[in-house]
Amino acid sequence: MKSFSSRTLNQSVLYLLLLVSTLLVLAPLVWMTVCAFKAEGEILRYPPTWIPESPTFENFEKVLTRYAFGQWWFNSIIAAVCATTLVLVLDSLAAYAFARLEFRGRRILYSIILSMLMVPIQVTIIPLYLEFSALGLIDSLVAVFLPTTALVAGVFILRQFFRNIPIELEEAAFIDGANRFQIWWRIVIPLSKPALVSVAIITFINSWNAFLWPLVATYSDKSRTLPVGIGQFFSAFSGSAGSAPQFGPVMAAALLATFPAIIVFLILQTYFVRGVTMSGLKG
């Protein structure tokens, strides 16, 4: 019976580890949620309470009335949607040419594009800033999302995927008189949904979370995105701006920014995970 009991012991240890790690990871998120609903007096009290004594919405009210939170939110959504749409169109067109069409300079162009996988946007913010200043586009949403549309990983992932589609389908359509764009749009794109969804998710997350470039490219609420708003007004040094936020509103803002992402994630989880795994290459 020894093996049986050591097995159950093993199992219990594994369950314990699973439980502890899950709880440790969730604790800060739960803490954020709980504190968002606490009144200011309760928040700083020792010992900390994990259930608000008298739940209140006043923190949310402060966030929404004192800051342009709704505007940041809206800007983030618009930027992410524009970036994603553009990336899907541009990258899938280019990827199709690199996967299937023959033209002069194909190899060299593709190598140049791939080589940019190692250059993150962080390294190019200064030239980008000068470029957008010259265009008079600093502090506009266009400046926020346009640089993210040159996603290299998207071209790479889609090209790999397109190459694995049986070419006979395309040849048959070609013989039936379809032109390249029709083949791309009617045959290749519908067959590539999984890859397209993954690329869309990578782009959306990149854009939604982007901080450094939007921080540089915006200076007013008109074009400020959510991460920038939170980073500038709720960080350790926002106090010097004269409006040091209290703990409650900060947590309410954090919750408002996080909650929708969590819901979307839970719905699209499978695609999400696949997208993230693919972005192992990242762009």
Add this chain to the structure above:
Amino acid sequence: MPPRQAAQQKPRSLRGNPIVPYLFVLPYLVVFLFFRLGPSIAGFFISLTDWKMIGSPKWIGLANYESLLVDPQFHTSLINTFYFMLLTAPPLVFFGLLLALLVDQHLHGRVIARTAIFLPYIVMSTVTGVIWLWVFNQHSGVLNYYLGLLGIRPIPWLASTTWAMPAVSIATIWWTVGFNMIIFLAGLQDVPQELEEAARVDGASEWSVFCHVTLPLLAPATFVVVLLTLINTFQAFDQIYVMTGGGPSLATLTVIQYLYYEAFSHFRLGYGSAVAYVVLAVLVVFALIQRRLLPEEETP
């Protein structure tokens, strides 16, 4: 990566109007040229100038790089960055693997655990920063309260030059460990069960099955995780900007932060670009190591 198809197809191409392929590539190329390739190259030339935000650039050759060599703040930022990598990367890889192995076991609730552990990754970097800013608060943070129960006196986390970096590191580990877990999990799916079973039948202990069968087969995933972790920790900016702003007394100033402050607080665009190019040089080294060691992915 897209699903592996049976045999590697010979990439055949369709013939037709020679202009058409360029029409496919052109829209992307425009964006790529203006916002990716162009800036990457322009950055180098900017780094050879003395360029205050206002006024015109003055060509000074390699002078910026020479200044970097003797710039104590730049050295501090480099040392800090490597210290941050040292504190953050090993636990990220280790716990990533451990958690992947854990949720890969046949346990009830593993799917929920997997989702929960991945969850912080979708929290914004700046939100991660503000949450932990308050968790680490010296006087009213939860962490010090619970450490107090264990008899540990309040630690001035973000206010202390000793503790600020570990604190930032803990927040970062929390934020991204789920990502590494997912990559390791994908790698574990590629480990054939039969091999592990065979080793067990031959009387190998669980530990030696892990060491001699699972771990070697997990090498490609491990490699990807290690490299991405190094690349990402080397570029850390967001959460640190929010939590400490590089302080106290530059204790958490990283290279990307130094780049940002030089260029956009002190308006030294040329100098900032030189920092950017040093960062890029390090990243290229990482990428070359990847090329060297990784089995050739399908490249054109």
